[in-house]
Amino acid sequence: MGTTRTYQTQSIIIKQTKLGEIDKIVTLYSPEFGKLKAVAKGACRPGSKLGGNVEPLTCSLVMLARGRNLDIITQSQIIDAFSALKSDLWRMACGLYILELIDSFTVENSENRPLFDLLRATLYRLCQADNSETVLRYFELHLLHYLGYRPQLRRCVSCDSPLKPVVNFFSPSEGGILCPHCDRHSEPFAPCHSEGEKRPKNLAQDRVREAISLKPSFPLSVNAFKILRLWQSCDYATAKRVKVKPELSLELEQVLQRYIRYLLQREVKSVAWLKELRKESLVDKDFERN
Amino acid sequence: MTFVAEPVARLIEEFNKLPGIGPKSAQRLAYHLLRSSDEEAKALAEAILAVKEKIGLCSVCFNITDCDPCLICQDTERDHSKVCVVERPSDIIPLERTGKYSGVYHVLHGSISPAQGVGPEDLKVKELLSRLQGSSVTEVIMATNPNLEGEATARYLRRMILPLGIRVTQLARGLPFGADLEYADDMTLSQAFESRQEF
Numbered sequence: 001m002g003t004t005r006t007y008q009t010q011s012i013i014i015k016q017t018k019l020g021e022i023d024k025i026v027t028l029y030s031p032e033f034g035k036l037k038a039v040a041k042g043a044c045r046p047g048s049k050l051g052g053n054v055e056p057l058t059c060s061l062v063m064l065a066r067g068r069n070l071d072i073i074t075q076s077q078i079i080d081a082f083s084a085l086k087s088d089l090w091r092m093a094c095g096l097y098i099l100e101l102i103d104s105f106t107v108e109n110s111e112n113r114p115l116f117d118l119l120r121a122t123l124y125r126l127c128q129a130d131n132s133e134t135v136l137r138y139f140e141l142h143l144l145h146y147l148g149y150r151p152q153l154r155r156c157v158s159c160d161s162p163l164k165p166v167v168n169f170f171s172p173s174e175g176g177i178l179c180p181h182c183d184r185h186s187e188p189f190a191p192c193h194s195e196g197e198k199r200p201k202n203l204a205q206d207r208v209r210e211a212i213s214l215k216p217s218f219p220l221s222v223n224a225f226k227i228l229r230l231w232q233s234c235d236y237a238t239a240k241r242v243k244v245k246p247e248l249s250l251e252l253e254q255v256l257q258r259y260i261r262y263l264l265q266r267e268v269k270s271v272a273w274l275k276e277l278r279k280e281s282l283v284d285k286d287f288e289r290n
Numbered sequence: 291m292t293f294v295a296e297p298v299a300r301l302i303e304e305f306n307k308l309p310g311i312g313p314k315s316a317q318r319l320a321y322h323l324l325r326s327s328d329e330e331a332k333a334l335a336e337a338i339l340a341v342k343e344k345i346g347l348c349s350v351c352f353n354i355t356d357c358d359p360c361l362i363c364q365d366t367e368r369d370h371s372k373v374c375v376v377e378r379p380s381d382i383i384p385l386e387r388t389g390k391y392s393g394v395y396h397v398l399h400g401s402i403s404p405a406q407g408v409g410p411e412d413l414k415v416k417e418l419l420s421r422l423q424g425s426s427v428t429e430v431i432m433a434t435n436p437n438l439e440g441e442a443t444a445r446y447l448r449r450m451i452l453p454l455g456i457r458v459t460q461l462a463r464g465l466p467f468g469a470d471l472e473y474a475d476d477m478t479l480s481q482a483f484e485s486r487q488e489f
Contacts, residue, residue: 015405046466052475056438081477086438089445096404096438220392273404280449 007032008063010079011057012119014099018044020285026054026073027103028062031116035106038064050076057082057095059120060191084127094132097270098122098139104264105147112175116148120228121236130240138239140256141232147201149263151179151227152176168225169217171257172262177225183217294369298324350421352397352414354379362394369393374431375418375447376402377440385433393431396421401439402446418447422454432460 014035019025024043025178027109028036040050053060053076063075085095102119106112122139155162157176169183170176190264220228227248231239244252261267277283294302305316323331347353348360355361362368362382372393376382379397398413410416422430430451434440435462446486448458464482465474 047469049470049473054476055477058477081475083477083480086441086477089449092438092442092445093404096442097453100405175434240455269407272407273402273409276409 005064006065008061009036010059010061011044011115012123013054013058013060014103015056016040016043016054024054027072029102029106029116029119031113032111034110034112034115035103035108036071037108038073039067039168040073052081053078056099056195057085057092057123059123061120062130082123084142085123087194090277091126091132093270093273093277094126094136095123097136097268097274098126100268100270101140101143101260104268105143110145115143116144118146125236131244133253134240134242136246137249137252137256138231140260141228144259144263145232149175150232151228151259153225153232156182158182163225165222165226167219167221170220170259171217172259176216177220178232211229218255220255221248221251223248224255226250228255268285338428352399352425353382355396367392369428371428372431373418373422373427373429374433375444376433377435377443381433391431393429398443401434401443403439404442412489413443414449415447419450419454422451422456427456429459432458437465444482 009030009032013026014029015027016024019039022044024040025040026040026043027060028038030036040048040054042048043050043054045051050073052058053062054073058078059080059082061077061079062073064071065074075158082095085091098119102115106115118139122135125135138182141151151170152175153163156168156179157174158169158178161177161179163177166180168180171178171179171183227242227244230242257268257271279284294382301320302313302316304315304414305311305319308316311319324335331381344356345354346356346358348355348358349362350359350363351360353360357364369392372391372394374385374391374393375384375396375398377398377400379399385391396414396418398415398418400408400413402408402410402413410479421427430447432444432447434444444460451458462485463478465471465478465486471479
């Protein structure tokens with residue numbers, strides 16, 4: 001960061017929390033420093049010159065002054081307000097889900113420029129009339145890649161043999177796909193009972209497995225397998241040309257969200273809001289799955 | 291706390307639990323009460339008890355009140371065909387201070403915040419919709435905070451209310467009085483342009 005008292009960076013605002021009566025702690029994602037936390041003084045006042053510039057889902061150029069604990073935002077200017085995102089309930093919910101993923105997966109002061117570029121491009125894509133499900137799945141796959149959790153979709157994670165276009169099995173704990181042969185012989189769960197203790201009934205054990213989502217693997221249809229492989233390696237322009245049927249789109253979503261849930265060891269809170277909007281059929285018509 | 295009498299220590303401990311009150315401030319408040327007259331101390335104690343015993347939520351608008359329905363909902367002079375939706379009970383005070391609004395309110399007790407896991411079921415949304423169904427309400431005014439959560443809440447409510455055939459409006463977005471145009475953000479300025487009026 002150099003030794004000067006102030007520094008300037010482009011950043012996407014990912015979160016803000018209130019600090020005292022009128023200040024806010026703003027979480028930013030910048031290309032140079034990764035995730036940063038800074039104080040926006042007086043941001044809650046109606047006449048604040050920072051106010052709208054530090055709202056989440058905004059790309060701003062900010063000037064920060066080094067503080068004792070947290071740095072302080074002294075000036076800011078909006079680069080892109082992503083207004084189209086904020087004026088649509090569904091697209092806003094998608095944007096907030098993306099921000100929560102970035103916030104959950106990253107640590108402070110860890111530079112990851114490709115991830116910043118992916119985040120910014122994804123927010124632009126959500127503003128356009130693209131299929132939001134494709135935008136989200138493409139983002140999730142590439143987010144995992146840039147963070148070092150890229151799922152192995154080419155070879156079996158157990159025997160390393162090339163995968164065939166049959167029903168294979170996705171294993172979140174192994175970080176990729178198991179071929180049907182290895183899945184049959186994969187290790188069962190670590191027993192949740194000590195030696196000598198009576199083994200719980202299978203049914204109860206199954207429920208426990210389901211509840212903690214540690215089921216070692218689950219089947220992946222041939223089409224889902226092919227699309228994941230394609231999206232993992234192609235650019236977005238190619239990815240968005242793929243027509244995905246609603247059932248397949250749902251399967252892709254479930255596969256990636258189970259993997260993400262396994263990695264974070266918790267639920268992504270915004271998923272509940274996306275589900276709620278779908279339940280109420282509040283998905284923007286332009287963005288409904290095919 | 292072995293150097294202070296037990297009742298004083300207890301009082302200090304209780305003050306210390308209040309937001310923004312540290313151990314030193316708690317001590318200062320406790321010793322101030324010790325020095326003050328019996329009447330003053332009793333008045334404070336009674337005020338605290340009254341708040342907990344008599345205050346509840348209005349069954350119509352969910353504002354904080356000591357009578358049910360609250361004074362605003364009881365007032366027949368007010369226009370009951372307009373409902374202004376606010377996030378918190380404290381938001382009603384500045385709106386009432388303007389003297390421009392004579393309708394009634396509905397307090398949501400929060401705003402939709404997906405990242406915090408706060409959804410519509412955690413707010414008084416169901417209550418608002420059942421209040422509106424089959425009522426004589428003709429307009430619902432969204433007065434949620436002009437930030438992302440407030441906007442998400444307003445947009446969600448709009449989608450839920452429109453099928454009921456009720457007009458949904460939102461407080462104007464634009465430049466605050468006393469601000470500097472140079473420092474206004476793009477979002478506020480564009481909204482100010484969109485809602486400009488004949489002058």
